[in-house]
Amino acid sequence: METVVTKLLESDEPAIHYKARCLLVKEEPDSPAMQALQEEIRTCERVKQLLSERNVDGRLPYHPYTKWVGAHWVLTILADLEYPKGDVDLIPLREQVYGYFFSGAREKPIHKRHIIHSKGLIRACASIEGNAILSLLKLGIADSLTDYLAEIVLGWRWPDGGWNCDRKPQASHSSFHETLIPLRALNLYATQSGDSRVRQAVEEGAEVFLKRGLFRRLADGEVIDPHFIELHYPYYWHYNILYGLKVMGEIGCLGDPRCREALDLLESKRLPDGGYPAERRYYSVTHRNTSNRSLVDWGGTSSSKMNEWITVETLAVLTAAGRFKPIPA
Numbered sequence: 001m002e003t004v005v006t007k008l009l010e011s012d013e014p015a016i017h018y019k020a021r022c023l024l025v026k027e028e029p030d031s032p033a034m035q036a037l038q039e040e041i042r043t044c045e046r047v048k049q050l051l052s053e054r055n056v057d058g059r060l061p062y063h064p065y066t067k068w069v070g071a072h073w074v075l076t077i078l079a080d081l082e083y084p085k086g087d088v089d090l091i092p093l094r095e096q097v098y099g100y101f102f103s104g105a106r107e108k109p110i111h112k113r114h115i116i117h118s119k120g121l122i123r124a125c126a127s128i129e130g131n132a133i134l135s136l137l138k139l140g141i142a143d144s145l146t147d148y149l150a151e152i153v154l155g156w157r158w159p160d161g162g163w164n165c166d167r168k169p170q171a172s173h174s175s176f177h178e179t180l181i182p183l184r185a186l187n188l189y190a191t192q193s194g195d196s197r198v199r200q201a202v203e204e205g206a207e208v209f210l211k212r213g214l215f216r217r218l219a220d221g222e223v224i225d226p227h228f229i230e231l232h233y234p235y236y237w238h239y240n241i242l243y244g245l246k247v248m249g250e251i252g253c254l255g256d257p258r259c260r261e262a263l264d265l266l267e268s269k270r271l272p273d274g275g276y277p278a279e280r281r282y283y284s285v286t287h288r289n290t291s292n293r294s295l296v297d298w299g300g301t302s303s304s305k306m307n308e309w310i311t312v313e314t315l316a317v318l319t320a321a322g323r324f325k326p327i328p329a
Contacts, residue, residue: 004274005326008312014040015081016308022082023316024326038084047083049295050074058092064100065128067292068236068283071096072128075135077234085140094141097132101149121171124156126163127237130182137188150189153182154201161204174208176224176239183208184247206253214244214262229265230279233298233309238282241266242313249320263321266314275306276314 008020018037021027027034041047053060053069064071071093078090129149136142156163162174163182183205190198212218215228223229228240235243241262248254254263269276278301283294299307318324 004306004311005315007275007306008308008315011308013046013308014038014044015046016312018082019312019316023312024319035084038082041081042084042087046296047078047081050077052295054092058089059096060093064096068234068294072100072132073236075139076131076236079135079138080234083139085138087139087141090139090141094136098145101129101132102145121158121164122156123165123167123171124163125165125178126153126156127178127181129153130185131237132185134181134185134188137185137192150186150198153186154198157201157205160208161201161206162208176209176228176244177237179205179208180239180244180247181237184250187247187251202251206248206251209244209248210253210256210258213258214248215241215265216261227280231266231269231276231307231310231314232278232280232282233307233313234283236282240280242310242317245317245321246313249317254317254321259321263318263323267318267323269314271304271306273306275308275311277302277305278307278310279303 005020005024008016008024011017011020014037018034018041021037022029022034029035051074053062055061060069060071060074062070065073067073068077075090075093075097130153133142133146133149133153136146153163158164158174160174162179164171164173164175164178166175183202186198186205187202189195190202212224215223217224225239227238228244230240231242232238232240233242245254245259245262245266248256248259253259269279271277278299281298281301283292283298284290285294285297287293287295298309301307315324315326319326
C-alpha cells in the first residue's frame with residue numbers, strides 16, 4: 001500500500017498530488033509548500049482545458065448548466081480540484097450561475113419553478129443550488145447571494161431532513177442524489193458561518209443516509225440502486241458510496257456504526273496494486289457539442305486498472321475512518 005501512496009504523491013497531476021499530501025499524509029493546507037502546489041493546480045493543463053472556452057468577457061458560451069462545460073459545472077469541478085481561493089477571474093462564471101438562478105426561471109418566484117403537492121413539500125433539484133453554494137464557498141468567491149441561496153435551500157427541506165425533486169405526489173422521502181450535495185454545501189456553510197440552524201439541518205440530513213447504511217432501502221434492506229455501489233469520478237450530481245462516505249467524513253459521521261458496511265464494501269474494491277478502479281463514468285471526452293461532454297479525460301473505466309482520482313478519494317475516506325494509515329511524508 002505504500003507503493004500506491006508514493007504513486008499518488010509523485011503524480012503529474014498537481015490536484016492528485018495536493019489531495020494526497022493534504023488528505024493522506026495530513027500536511028497543513030495553509031503551508032507555503034501546499035499553497036505553491038495550489039498555484040500549480042491553477043496553471044495545470046487540465047484547468048487550462050476546463051477554462052479554455054471562455055469568451056473575452058470571461059464567460060462560457062453555454063447555458064450555465066450545460067453538462068459538463070457550462071459555468072455551473074466548471075466551477076464545481078474547479079472547487080473539487082482544490083483550485084486556489086479568491087481568483088476574481090472566476091467571477092464572470094459566478095455571475096452566469098447567478099443569472100441562471102435569479103433570472104425568473106428558477107427561485108424567483110419559487111411557486112412558478114417548483115411543484116408543491118397537498119402536503120406542502122417543495123419539489124426542488126437542490127443538488128444544483130448545493131453545488132453552486134459549495135463551489136463558491138470553496139473557491140472563495142461567495143457573497144450575499146450565496147447566503148440567500150443557502151436560506152432558499154434550507155426552506156426546501158423535507159420532513160426527513162433531505163431534499164427531492166420527484167414530481168410524483170406519492171413520493172414521501174428524500175432522494176440520495178438531491179440530498180447529498182446540499183448537505184455537503186450546508187456543512188461547509190455552517191462551518192464557515194457558525195450558524196447553529198444550519199448545523200442542526202446538517203445533522204438531521206445525515207440521517208437520510210445513515211439510517212439506510214448509505215445504500216440500502218429501509219423497506220427490505222436491498223440495494224437502492226446498483227449504481228450507488230459503483231465507483232465513479234467526477235461525481236457531478238450522481239450519488240455513490242464513495243461520495244456518500246466522503247461527505248459523512250466531512251460532517252464527522254464516519255465513526256457511526258451505520259457507515260461500517262459501506263466502508264467494508266468500499267475497502268473490498270481494492271486492486272492487487274493497492275489502488276481502486278473507476279467502475280462507471282458519466283462523461284464523454286469529446287469536442288462535439290453533445291450532452292455529458294468533457295474537455296478532459298478522468299481516466300476512463302476499468303475493472304483492473306487503478307484510477308488516480310478514485311484511489312486518492314477512496315484512500316482519503318479510509319484514512320479518515322482509521323482504516324488506512326499512510327506513512328507521513
